[in-house]
Amino acid sequence: QKEVEQDPGPLSVPEGAIVSLNCTYSNSAFQYFMWYRQYSRKGPELLMYTYSSGNKEDGRFTAQVDKSSKYISLFIRDSQPSDSATYLCAMSGRDNQGGKLIFGQGTELSVKP
Amino acid sequence: DSGVTQTPKHLITATGQRVTLRCSPRSGDLSVYWYQQSLDQGLQFLIQYYNGEERAKGNILERFSAQQFPDLHSELNLSSLELGDSALYFCASSVGNSGGEETQYFGPGTRLLVL
Numbered sequence: 001q002k003e004v005e006q007d008p009g010p011l012s013v014p015e016g017a018i019v020s021l022n023c024t025y026s027n028s029a030f031q032y033f034m035w036y037r038q039y040s041r042k043g044p045e046l047l048m049y050t051y052s053s054g055n056k057e058d059g060r061f062t063a064q065v066d067k068s069s070k071y072i073s074l075f076i077r078d079s080q081p082s083d084s085a086t087y088l089c090a091m092s093g094r095d096n097q098g099g100k101l102i103f104g105q106g107t108e109l110s111v112k113p
Numbered sequence: 114d115s116g117v118t119q120t121p122k123h124l125i126t127a128t129g130q131r132v133t134l135r136c137s138p139r140s141g142d143l144s145v146y147w148y149q150q151s152l153d154q155g156l157q158f159l160i161q162y163y164n165g166e167e168r169a170k171g172n173i174l175e176r177f178s179a180q181q182f183p184d185l186h187s188e189l190n191l192s193s194l195e196l197g198d199s200a201l202y203f204c205a206s207s208v209g210n211s212g213g214e215e216t217q218y219f220g221p222g223t224r225l226l227v228l
């Protein structure tokens with residue numbers, strides 16, 4: 001079983017839809033949770049960063065972390081065609097594990113005009 | 114543009130060969146990370162260097178090695194290449210060595226094709 005599970009999709013939605021992306025994980029040592037966006041053949045770029053449990057909002061994006069359920073989510077409101085990309089969840093533990101990030105497989109999202 | 118640069122962008126080589134991938138971190142960043150992205154395995158951590166010293170190691174093959182130089186650029190050396198080594202190789206950098214607290218900024222990647 002992988003440490004981080006993410007539905008690879010693909011996910012196709014109409015423009016303006018609310019998108020929900022999710023990851024589950026098994027390692028209770030994870031404390032830091034991130035969402036990266038990756039356009040085709042490009043490097044991942046950080047979208048959202050959350051420490052421990054709770055919600056974080058940034059514009060049209062909301063990240064949620066539920067450590068009790070080992071479940072994280074990313075919501076995209078009013079989705080745009082420019083949001084079409086692969087979304088990767090990533091997690092990391094405390095300092096003694098170094099800085100390595102454990103990534104999910106990525107969910108490919110397509111927003112249709 | 115993340116500020117992390119990687120060269121070359123593309124690399125085509127044959128099985129059994131050796132290649133070197135280069136990474137320059139963002140100005141001021143002391144940590145460099147290497148990741149491999151393949152279709153079947155996804156994005157996987159290989160190794161981290163902090164200020165010239167190895168800091169953390171992932172599932173990096175013995176045929177692979179890395180180092181970070183005094184000017185903080187890093188090189189990933191891949192030897193005895195196999196078809197399965199074909200992948201995107203990303204470098205990322207962060208300011209310090211505080212583990213998960215650090216934000217990692219990714220470079221554009223090097224696409225390696227082993228024929």
